[in-house]
Amino acid sequence: MLRAVIAASLITTLTAYTLRPLRPPPKPSYETSTVLITGPSLNGIGHAFAQSFSSLRVSKIILLGRSLSKLEAARSSLPHPNIEIIQCDFSSPPSLTSSLSKIKSTNTRIDYLICNAGISQRSTFLSTPLSTFYEIFQVNLFSHVALIHGLSSLMGLDDRDNKSHIVYVSSVQSVIALPERSGYSASKAAVSGLCDSLRAEFSDFCNVIEVRPGYVSTSLSLNALTSSGKYNKTDSTTLNGIPPRKVAERVIEGIEKGESVIDVGWDWKSRVAVWLKFWGGGVLRGIMERRFRKSQREKKGLND
Numbered sequence: 001m002l003r004a005v006i007a008a009s010l011i012t013t014l015t016a017y018t019l020r021p022l023r024p025p026p027k028p029s030y031e032t033s034t035v036l037i038t039g040p041s042l043n044g045i046g047h048a049f050a051q052s053f054s055s056l057r058v059s060k061i062i063l064l065g066r067s068l069s070k071l072e073a074a075r076s077s078l079p080h081p082n083i084e085i086i087q088c089d090f091s092s093p094p095s096l097t098s099s100l101s102k103i104k105s106t107n108t109r110i111d112y113l114i115c116n117a118g119i120s121q122r123s124t125f126l127s128t129p130l131s132t133f134y135e136i137f138q139v140n141l142f143s144h145v146a147l148i149h150g151l152s153s154l155m156g157l158d159d160r161d162n163k164s165h166i167v168y169v170s171s172v173q174s175v176i177a178l179p180e181r182s183g184y185s186a187s188k189a190a191v192s193g194l195c196d197s198l199r200a201e202f203s204d205f206c207n208v209i210e211v212r213p214g215y216v217s218t219s220l221s222l223n224a225l226t227s228s229g230k231y232n233k234t235d236s237t238t239l240n241g242i243p244p245r246k247v248a249e250r251v252i253e254g255i256e257k258g259e260s261v262i263d264v265g266w267d268w269k270s271r272v273a274v275w276l277k278f279w280g281g282g283v284l285r286g287i288m289e290r291r292f293r294k295s296q297r298e299k300k301g302l303n304d
């Protein structure tokens with residue numbers, strides 16, 4: 001027990017030391033900045049980012065999403081005079097290419113790229129068609145890789161000019177993989193790796209921030225993919241999650257402090273699970289196996 005407590009204290013101290021900003025960043029000049037946000041649908045985390053950046057009076061906001069009517073609704077809801085909307089289905093590479101050309105043709109410098117659009121999953125590995133895995137990875141990872149690549153010159157990454165920011169919304173599930181989320185958890189773990197690598201490569205000219213929210217009260221579970229379509233249910237965990245604005249507010253605070261990994265909305269179960277993953281031997285594995293068996297029993301009960 002004593003050894004576990006000492007190990008936990010050491011880890012906490014080391015983590016705090018490792019995640020500290022290497023040097024305090026200069027205060028961002030929001031008024032001259034342009035922000036591009038993916039997946040800004042009403043009541044989601046992307047929309048909360050748009051609200052926060054509106055309040056900070058950034059110069060321009062570009063919203064990128066798959067539904068024109070949702071983009072229009074987001075724009076009308078925001079108190080900002082300069083919002084451009086661009087339609088883009090991230091699951092379709094041609095749609096992404098055409099949206100990238102539109103953004104590039106504006107020749108606007110992008111100071112903050114908020115990689116937020118994402119899609120979740122509620123299905124066992126074996127019942128999930130391969131096409132669903134591809135779609136999840138395309139939306140959660142590859143589309144944003146293409147965006148960062150395609151916008152590199154507008155973000156000053158090519159000429160290492162000035163300081164831009166990439167805020168990538170990952171998840172606590174990049175660390176703790178739940179059953180029936182194999183594609184989702186794998187895609188978010190890949191996001192983590194991408195952010196770590198980019199952070200090292202871009203260290204002097206772009207701040208790469210990985211945001212790992214716990215449960216947030218949005219439509220994520222409603223829109224999650226199953227083995228045969230959409231889940232169409234709001235899980236109680238999602239319903240009882242923190243409001244999306246808390247994520248946006250915490251991230252703005254993190255940007256100003258120069259943080260690189262931001263954990264927000266982790267309940268005690270998430271904290272214990274993360275601790276168990278690294279220090280709990282096989283305990284977390286046993287919990288996940290029981291969770292899966294229970295969910296399978298409940299589904300069988302419903303189908304009987």
Ligand SMILES: NC(=O)c1ccc[n+]([C@@H]2O[C@H](COP(=O)([O-])OP(=O)(O)OC[C@H]3O[C@@H](n4cnc5c(N)ncnc54)[C@H](OP(=O)(O)O)[C@@H]3O)[C@@H](O)[C@H]2O)c1
Pocket residue numbers: 038039040041043044045046065066067070088089090091092116117118119120139169170171172212213214215216217218219220223238241244
């Ligand atoms: N809510 C949580 O508990 C939670 C926890 C950890 C991480 N996250 C992450 O937070 C991010 C935002 O999710 P959210 O919780 O705010 O859920 P959300 O309201 O469902 O937002 C997801 C956004 O992604 C967009 N999107 C999905 N598929 C797309 C596609 N093919 N092309 C373009 N846009 C697409 C959605 O558009 P439509 O409205 O058209 O579907 C929506 O705007 C996601 O990356 C998610 O993984 C959420």
